[in-house]
Amino acid sequence: MPVAAHRPDALTAIRTDLGAIFVSLELSRSKWLITSLSPGAGEKMSKHAVAAGDVAGMLARFGELNRKAEARTGKCFPIIVVQEAGLDGFWIHRVLQAEGIESHVVDPASIATSRRRRRAKTDKIDGEALVRALLAYKRGEPRVCAMLRVPTPEEEDRRRLSRERKALTNERTRHVNRIKGLLFAQGVSGYEPLRRDRRRCLEALKTGDGRPLPDHLKQQIDRELERLELLMEQIKAVEAERDAMLATEQSASPAPAMLLDLKGIGQEFAAVLWTEGLSRHYDNRRQLAAYAGLAATPWQSGSVSHDQGVSKSGNPRLRTTLIQLAWLWLRHQSQSALSLWFKERVKQNGGRLKKATIVALARKLLVALWKYVNAGVVIAGAVMKSA
Structure with missing residues (x-):
């Protein structure tokens, strides 16, 4: 019978000289x-x-x-x-x-x-x-x-505005979809709850078989519209606070104004880019890409070596915004060096892998914006709103 190896009495002991x-x-x-x-x-x-x-x-x-x-x-x-x-x-x-x-x-x-x-x-x-x-x-x-x-309490509080706006817009979408779903079950389509004449259009709706909307259904949709209108007012209030915050930040740092000066970047994108990412300090571009979850994740073992794609381990709000901004960048900054790089890369792939390439463009765009707001390096071929 094999003899069990001797085990120390204290398995949790740590052999080290502690200075604290x-x-x-x-x-x-x-x-x-x-x-x-x-x-x-x-x-x-x-x-x-x-x-x-x-x-x-x-x-x-x-x-x-x-x-x-x-x-x-x-x-x-x-x-x-x-x-x-x-x-x-x-x-x-x-x-x-x-x-x-x-x-x-x-x-x-x-x-x-x-x-x-x-x-x-x-x-x-x-x-x-x-x-x-x-x-x-x-x-x-x-x-x-x-x-x-x-983050400092001020930094933590500053990024609440964009996060609250995102939560409110998601809730607004849920109410819009609920109203459309209730009407679709009655054979009604094409109604837009976000239009200003939404209540007048609701009164004129008929079911698919030609009947007026049932009373209880109409009352339910009225209550949904009341919640929707309250959300729309709250979104406007949050956006006004966000714009005031950006104006205040411009007195301390020129970065928000520099972001807003680029064609294709509006108030919301500038607020998210600044509060969620570019207001922090990074030693190099790898740290920046890792924080946004856009850094590559390698897999290497022996002769096997391949890339698993982006890590997605960083700030999800910053990463999502950058990917949305990358698609808009192709539209509003079509002659910039980054857009031309994207078009050439997609052409080399035969028009395929656009989604993977847009993530790479988002990473390049983040690094370029970081250099732009910190060192004043203008993105090659970028168009300014002032121009």
Whole structure:
């Protein structure tokens, strides 16, 4: 019978010289699990839970960890905290920074996990994995995880306008489709709820078999129109706030005005491009493309090497807007160098692969706009509105 290999008593022990107290926060709606690794504690992780939202209890636990570490070693250690980006947003991170605690927010998708079909997952396991990722990150190990650059409260609030407008327009589309569906079931087509004379046209509608619209159906559509009109008013109010925000931003940075000066870019595109992407700092164009989810994803193993397409791991709002802008760029900037490149590439492919090529154009356009607003490099062949 084979003899089992000797296993250490403490499977969670980490052999390292700790110069700080490393803490991970596993957040949920009911409780916060605090997993810590302190110097002089046998390099074993400890776990403690506090009620969700109990900031005072969390800070008291940090103070207790500090006192115990100082009693064991005679030294005072700083606390380094990590948490995953999620529904809780960044307010906990800002509370910790206000208390003088080093805090990090990690992209949960960037942490390596077991690839077993049925891997174990508990808050305890996740908390320990976060601590190990934080340790490796502080040691300077490359690609161990991706820490987020937390936006300031002003940056976070500034991009709400475009996101709210998108949510309102989606809701408007749902109401329009519901009204058209109700009428189509009666044999009526061609009615446009967004027209100004929508109520007058509704009164004149007849069913497919020549009857007036039933009373209850008409009342239901009236209520749908009331909701639709309220949404349209809210969209106008949000757009007015967006335009005022862009005008205010122009006093601090010329970038929004520079974007608006390009033919084919309107207020909404300029707001999304600026607030979601171009207002941030990037070291190079690869970082920029990766943030937008437009960076290529290679697959290479031995002699097998191919491209899996874009990663789609970045900002989805920025990526969607860029692809829409790329189609409009071909129409409004048809003689620019980027448009000519697209036409030549599609011609080489025999008129095929337009969708894949438009994604490549969107990536090139993003890099060109980044250079334009940061270094003043005008896109070759681009037409300005002022011209």
